[in-house]
Amino acid sequence: MTKIRLTLPYVFIFLLTALVLDLANPFFDKPARDGGFFLYAGSQILDGKLPYQDFWDSKGPGIFYINALGLVLGGGSRWGVWFVEFFCIFGTFVLLFRSLSKRWGEGAAFFGLTLAGFGLRTVLGYGNYTEEYALLFNAAGLALFLSMVDVERSYWKYLWVGAFFGLSFTFRANNIGGIFAILGAFFLFYGFKRSYLDALRIILVMLAGFALPLLLWTMYFAVLGNAAEMVYASIVFNFSYSAAKDREWLDILGGFGRYGMDWYGWFTLAAWLGLILRFLASFVQRNVSVFEVFLLIWFPIEIVLSNLSGRNFTHYYISWTLAVAIYAAFLFAEAWQLAFKVSALEGWSEPLGAIASVVFIVMLFVISPSSWMRYSESIRAGGGEYIDPISAYIRDTTDPEDLVLTWYPEMGISFMAERTSPVKYLYYPLFLEGSLTKEIEDRYIEDLTETPPQLILDCSRSVDAIPSLDPVTREEQYATPGVKRKMYIQPGMDEIFEFVEANYQIENTIDGCLIFRLNQD
Structure with missing residues (x-):
């Protein structure tokens, strides 16, 4: 019985991932423009072509090679890429669930993960985007950071935090709001305490980890004689791209409009405003933690980074997924504390967790029966791919x-x-x-x-x-x-x-x- 109870949350996560990737089902639709390009790039790599030399785009090399990997796994089929997408999103959700459960309890984890999943479904569309794969590496970096905020420092772990975000950067430069917030949190937290040397050590170790994947990719392309073009396309060019379009300050709030995460973004903003009140209370009591500083600056950074280009493409807001989960879980925990006078971590019992798992699983089937019908049809047909x-x-x-x-x-x-x-x-x-x-x-x-x-x-x-x-x-x-x-x-x-x-x-x-x-x- 215990094994079943422990398995139920992961059944929910599995089904939530499938629901998120419904529109990306290769059996029914052709790929979107960006996703189609990345599939083409992956196929060209398998034909012996070299990114930035034989075909060019302003994305990091990670997205091209992960599509090549998916095509290898699928024998040239889009289903191979779909399974890589599934693995990345499922892994992201598992890391989030485990981290949030340890900090605020399973109730907060279920709540945050559900909102994050539905928000991701809103902006993912037909899938295969740079921001989508980067979620896994960002989640790994954040999970490692969350595991350390209340314990003794480990510089090896800080190095790995930087490395995970460095991997995310090799998919798209804007995907690194998390590491900016972590670095900023350590700088402000230790700077306020005048422990500048501690802040400098942590920041330098994380930056060293961040640089490691970039260095490895640069060495790889240097061997192929194309390192300079890779650096220009994936990093330097993006500065001119961001500056090429005139925009108003209100464009920064594009993620809350018609092309954004709908009300999931607004809910996250409300949770962030609630966090400000919590931060001020801790500040008055001189009990501010580095985690609270991180939460204070993280969501604004994500908002700015996702709107740097001034072009409102829905997939830009995929990177908000982790923020939706964590801020929503925080708000759930605060509301639980106010309502029941006990922390959500202590007040959420094992039987309640099992019941919640079943309820959330049933909810997924009730909310979108058409999605499961589409998957059933795909399975009955033995897979296959739509060709326009x-x-x-x-x-x-x-x-x-x-x-x-x-x-x-x-x-x-x-x-x-x-x-x-x-x-x-x-x-x-x-x-x-x-x-x-x-x-x-x-x-x-x-x-x-x-x-x-x-x-x-x-x-x-x-x-x-x-x-x-x-x-x-x-x-x-x-x-x-x-x-x-x-x-x-x-x-x-x-x-x-x-x-x-x-x-x-x-x-x-x-x-x-x-x-x-x-x-x-």
């Missing part, structure tokens, strides 16, 4: 060695069609004005004109973010009020338009996308 009509057409009308360019860069189509793009800078049409260099534009045009693809897929009308390659369609776009003003129109696009008009003809239209075929001599 465009990818199927490209696969059927080209040879495996033919090059295919996607003008609006939906690289998930290239992945599903198993075709390679001729260009290195796949996202050239969507570069912001302040981040596009002449070298990038010249290289794109050179790749296109010197190795012309057999097909060009033009899905520009799907969102009207860039001009169509077809002059008639382009004029229709320009004639639509307000469309041209919001477009990405790069300086060298006219040269591309002329090249396509001289060398290609429209062969077909599928789902609103134009398919151009290279003229045969």
